[in-house]
Amino acid sequence: MSSIKIEGEKIILNPIPRAHGHMEVTAELTGGIISTARISGLHYRGIAEKMKGRPLSTVPQLVSRCCGNCSISHLSAATKAQEHLCRFTASLPRAALRELLVMISVIMGHLQHFYLDILPDYIAVENTEYCPDSRFDERIKRKLLEHREQFIASISETWWNIGLITGKRTHGQGIYFGGGFTEITPNKIFAINKIINTLQETVKLMISDTYLLSERYDDYFLIGEGNTNFIDFGFPQDKQISNLYCTARGKSPIRSFDAISSNITIDDTRSWLCISTSNTTHLPTEEMHLDFTKPNAYSSLFSAGYNSMPYEMGALARQQLIGTVQIGVSAMDRIIATAYEANLLCSKLNELTQLITSGKMNTASLNRDISGVGIGISPTCAGSVIHIVKAQKGLVRNYNIISPCHWNLAPKDKYNNPSPLETALVGIEAPDIQTAQIQIIRTVRSFAPCIYCGG
Amino acid sequence: FYCERRIVMENGWNRGSQKSEYIADIPPQRKLKPQDFIPPLNTEQENELFGEFLYKQSSNAFTKPMPNAKPINIIWIEGAGCGGEWQSFLATESFKNINWIYCDGITAQQGDDAYGKIVSIVKAKQKYILIVSGAIPTANNGNSIIAARHHGRTVSAHELIARLALDAQKVIALGTCACYGGIAAAAPNLNECIPVSKAVKCKELINIYGCPVEAWAMQMLFTALDNNLPIETDKLGLPLFYNKKTLHQSCGKRGFFEKHKFAKEAGQSECMFELGCKGSVSSCCCGEFQPNCITCGGICIGCCGENFPDKAEVKR
Numbered sequence: 001m002s003s004i005k006i007e008g009e010k011i012i013l014n015p016i017p018r019a020h021g022h023m024e025v026t027a028e029l030t031g032g033i034i035s036t037a038r039i040s041g042l043h044y045r046g047i048a049e050k051m052k053g054r055p056l057s058t059v060p061q062l063v064s065r066c067c068g069n070c071s072i073s074h075l076s077a078a079t080k081a082q083e084h085l086c087r088f089t090a091s092l093p094r095a096a097l098r099e100l101l102v103m104i105s106v107i108m109g110h111l112q113h114f115y116l117d118i119l120p121d122y123i124a125v126e127n128t129e130y131c132p133d134s135r136f137d138e139r140i141k142r143k144l145l146e147h148r149e150q151f152i153a154s155i156s157e158t159w160w161n162i163g164l165i166t167g168k169r170t171h172g173q174g175i176y177f178g179g180g181f182t183e184i185t186p187n188k189i190f191a192i193n194k195i196i197n198t199l200q201e202t203v204k205l206m207i208s209d210t211y212l213l214s215e216r217y218d219d220y221f222l223i224g225e226g227n228t229n230f231i232d233f234g235f236p237q238d239k240q241i242s243n244l245y246c247t248a249r250g251k252s253p254i255r256s257f258d259a260i261s262s263n264i265t266i267d268d269t270r271s272w273l274c275i276s277t278s279n280t281t282h283l284p285t286e287e288m289h290l291d292f293t294k295p296n297a298y299s300s301l302f303s304a305g306y307n308s309m310p311y312e313m314g315a316l317a318r319q320q321l322i323g324t325v326q327i328g329v330s331a332m333d334r335i336i337a338t339a340y341e342a343n344l345l346c347s348k349l350n351e352l353t354q355l356i357t358s359g360k361m362n363t364a365s366l367n368r369d370i371s372g373v374g375i376g377i378s379p380t381c382a383g384s385v386i387h388i389v390k391a392q393k394g395l396v397r398n399y400n401i402i403s404p405c406h407w408n409l410a411p412k413d414k415y416n417n418p419s420p421l422e423t424a425l426v427g428i429e430a431p432d433i434q435t436a437q438i439q440i441i442r443t444v445r446s447f448a449p450c451i452y453c454g455g
Numbered sequence: 456f457y458c459e460r461r462i463v464m465e466n467g468w469n470r471g472s473q474k475s476e477y478i479a480d481i482p483p484q485r486k487l488k489p490q491d492f493i494p495p496l497n498t499e500q501e502n503e504l505f506g507e508f509l510y511k512q513s514s515n516a517f518t519k520p521m522p523n524a525k526p527i528n529i530i531w532i533e534g535a536g537c538g539g540e541w542q543s544f545l546a547t548e549s550f551k552n553i554n555w556i557y558c559d560g561i562t563a564q565q566g567d568d569a570y571g572k573i574v575s576i577v578k579a580k581q582k583y584i585l586i587v588s589g590a591i592p593t594a595n596n597g598n599s600i601i602a603a604r605h606h607g608r609t610v611s612a613h614e615l616i617a618r619l620a621l622d623a624q625k626v627i628a629l630g631t632c633a634c635y636g637g638i639a640a641a642a643p644n645l646n647e648c649i650p651v652s653k654a655v656k657c658k659e660l661i662n663i664y665g666c667p668v669e670a671w672a673m674q675m676l677f678t679a680l681d682n683n684l685p686i687e688t689d690k691l692g693l694p695l696f697y698n699k700k701t702l703h704q705s706c707g708k709r710g711f712f713e714k715h716k717f718a719k720e721a722g723q724s725e726c727m728f729e730l731g732c733k734g735s736v737s738s739c740c741c742g743e744f745q746p747n748c749i750t751c752g753g754i755c756i757g758c759c760g761e762n763f764p765d766k767a768e769v770k771r
Contacts, residue, residue: 014604015569017562020538022600022612042601045535045592046645050638061756062764065638068539068667112545120563130563152549159546159670163746166753169546170539170667173721173753181722182752290645292595300599363720441565452537 021451085374097180178364536589
């Protein structure tokens, strides 16, 4: 029996484990259809605000501590913002090393997302003995659990090998101003090759498991459509190696700061955060502070939009914008896109490794008295993180982090536009509250939520 | 050891460009307030926090002992953290005797099903160990980070952790944020984060520092828990497996330091001292385990220290 709390026809889900941060989903079931949905991010620390007054050189290592899962992506975006600020172009080997680390972390993110976050919604894992609506027979269930265990067993070694380049598994130091800096020695090449082999093997398993999942749960191809507006800023972000993977079409790539500041809008109407901006530009914002008495506010995340319109990012958005595969838009399509992208990225890792050894790691030093504005974008498994830094005489004056959760999981904006996840939840048909809960939670997790990145 | 540190301080520490002149720009951390401690709850408050459930619990698997083992019940609650400790935990070997009551990365249920698991273990007065990762936010009565909602009432991370700590066999503060405040409590500290030691009253507190906790420390901790071994600690709650040596003492680049060969840029093989390396004052065991920030060519930023990050700024 379920223990869902009913307040009229309301479903409130909090806590939501495996969502990377505290969040709450409130939905209303009217006549067998979810009529309203509300996503609240409840995990705010103000990491970007903490950067104010600090010297630029210390910022990347501190700001990457925003999220333990997407740490390398934040580190990469922060260093790119500083390079943009100094109008500095990283040399090819160093840029390639940075992109390689980001790619590996994205693939690891996709694998963890599938095996650790999504799979427990569909089969009972380990000793939890909990899985409503499980449709697999014993044989397939055993196979899936075996693959999951195989992946978990491989994490330790993979992280150790990544540690050779970044120092630590999470919050490492692998990237400074000018890109990756580690001296590439034979043992590091060996470690990279081992990582690639492990990832390629595991991704193959993930693809077959995704196929099994989509076959058995084909009704999820009709659930969680979202607003079907997609945005992406390219993967990889570096111009020098953009031939390795298609940069997305449509609204990207946006590279100049003017394009970002004039087109990307941030809105705090339903957020406890109060954001003040300068008269001339939206970004970077001048100041943020928390106000829990704000009327109609229900989330600590602000909402980001492109010309005040909400857009979806992530693996599915990237695949939709590339247009290389015929893929729909639904909760199950998001999982398939994740597996497809992980496979695509795996096939590019070897080429990227060759670029690292193609030249010498040249030196790069940050101008300590620089003033101006810089922007850095880096992909994560749930979309792209954007770091915007405004510096004055080498000290940070303003800092902004716009993360995938500000797009996908945002509260409504001032025009009452719902975020992609809120749109995806509204309209789900469910005969009873228990079924509604299962469908809601599977749709939420298909977006690869990461509230930590929200700051 | 102290002599060595003094020599380091005199000879080199002030010689490099490590003066923190810009620290003055960052406002000081807030002082502790009396309300940071949540006193033991009365019956009415207790009912409000862990009141009756409208529906019966769906599963009782968490209280069922595993065959041939004495399971250790563990509740892992995240405060103002980043999930880094969970990533470190994933890099450890598997453990057989641990019974996860609640953990953000594992729990299969959500909503009241998940919160109910915590409630039933407390109500049944079963033994459990509380793990806290991330600092404790206290702004707006702790509601800047909300851990659950029960009967329409929000349960803040602060009050949930404080209540669970009272009955826990031991409380383990995982990570620099939980031990000392860390990056979560760095200025301007909008949600007024404080370390676990200043926010809860408990029988035994163990502080495992690191940003995030290194996988080897995580392995040692969970192996001890898994096998029901005691974890010996000093007066500050730090386990004795941290041997209190500075990174500098066991650093692989120590030879370069002795010969006064210093790197001009990160990634070079020489000693990073002049670039602002905090190894000489970081009492962590990082140097004894590889890989670490130094072996990859990086610069120690002192993330294991009590002063991280505000008083440990590194200028490069």
